[in-house]
Amino acid sequence: xxxxxxxxxxxxxxxDAQRAVRLAGAEPVALWHGTHDxxxxxxxxxxxxxxxxxxxxxxxxxxxxxxxxxxIDAANSGMPVLGICNGFQILVEAHLLPGGLxxxxxxxxxxxxxxxxxxxxxxxxxxGFTVGQEIxxxxxxxxxxxxxxxxxxxxxxxxxxxAFRYLDVNPNGSLRDIAGLRNERGNxxxxxxxxxxxxxxxxxxxxxxxxxxxxxxxxFFTSVLKQSVLN
Amino acid sequence: MSTIVVEVMPKAELLDPAGxxxxxxxxxxxxxxxxxxxIGKRFELHVDGEVDAELMATVEQLAADMLSNGVIEDVIxxxxxxxxxxxxxx
Numbered sequence: 627x628x629x630x631x632x633x634x635x636x637x638x639x640x641x642d643a644q645r646a647v648r649l650a651g652a653e654p655v656a657l658w659h660g661t662h663d664x665x666x667x668x669x670x671x672x673x674x675x676x677x678x679x680x681x682x683x684x685x686x687x688x689x690x691x692x693x694x695x696x697x698i699d700a701a702n703s704g705m706p707v708l709g710i711c712n713g714f715q716i717l718v719e720a721h722l723l724p725g726g727l728x729x730x731x732x733x734x735x736x737x738x739x740x741x742x743x744x745x746x747x748x749x750x751x752x753x754g755f756t757v758g759q760e761i762x763x764x765x766x767x768x769x770x771x772x773x774x775x776x777x778x779x780x781x782x783x784x785x786x787x788x789a790f791r792y793l794d795v796n797p798n799g800s801l802r803d804i805a806g807l808r809n810e811r812g813n814x815x816x817x818x819x820x821x822x823x824x825x826x827x828x829x830x831x832x833x834x835x836x837x838x839x840x841x842x843x844x845x846f847f848t849s850v851l852k853q854s855v856l857n
Numbered sequence: 858m859s860t861i862v863v864e865v866m867p868k869a870e871l872l873d874p875a876g877x878x879x880x881x882x883x884x885x886x887x888x889x890x891x892x893x894x895x896i897g898k899r900f901e902l903h904v905d906g907e908v909d910a911e912l913m914a915t916v917e918q919l920a921a922d923m924l925s926n927g928v929i930e931d932v933i934x935x936x937x938x939x940x941x942x943x944x945x946x947x
Binding site for chain 1: 867871872874875877878923924926928929
């Protein structure tokens with residue numbers, strides 16, 4: 627399976643995302659924002675960072691970059707697309723997921739190993755988890771506060787589209803502790819925390835077993851592999 | 858050359874942490890009478906020639922679709938610079 631990772635001007639975690647794809651057993655493919663070429667990939671990751679310096683709004687300019695026309699078409703045709711942090715902001719600005727992301731309510735950039743509860747496993751990127759499973763992956767953002775109007779929030783909850791919720795603390799003021807979403811079809815997932823930073827022992831969050839041994843993020847990338855085998 | 862001004866503000870019901878930080882600084886400087894500060898954006902679009910109704914309609918669409926995000930922001934005004942209040946289109 628070939629998983630494309632799109633690099634935008636200002637992307638930071640594109641190489642980490644490629645590495646996560648490789649560690650999961652798939653082939654990472656570097657894609658470039660300024661082209662209309664998806665290079666025949668089977669799935670797409672929009673990585674974290676600060677595309678276009680967060681100018682206009684986080685993810686707003688990247689969401690209108692040339693390759694996004696193809697990404698939006700592919701997503702609407704059922705191709706798995708994962709948006710991490712800035713990638714989540716891009717998905718929201720591209721209207722592939724609802725709501726918006728605003729500056730953290732406390733005003734500070736935050737970096738912490740964040741506990742999450744898996745709320746939905748009906749997606750290409752979460753099918754390897756179990757519902758209610760608690761995972762820990764790094765979170766690092768300045769504008770991660772998820773908002774939407776009440777009817778939208780109620781619909782997201784009612785249709786089971788909340789994929790992840792923050793545990794212990796709400797780190798950014800996100801409404802209803804929402805950390806990540808999936809779309810109705812389950813092929814598009816976006817979240818603020820960074821699964822690609824918890825894929826290899828020695829470089830992940832601390833766990834009770836050992837320092838930096840957390841690899842909960844790897845399941846995102848093995849999930850999409852499993853999805854492709856099933857299809 | 859004409860200039861079309863687009864003004865965008867964060868929605869009133871949303872917390873504006875940047876504005877809150879400025880209000881806090883003003884209070885520390887002794888300006889307690891300033892009860893609140895909100896920070897928005899002003900875009901100045903320079904165009905060749907005169908502005909007609911069709912161009913204004915296009916810019917109003919751009920203001921709604923790209924220059925603002927309706928989930929978190931409101932477009933407050935789209936107007937030709939120097940036209941005054943009477944020239945404002947909303």
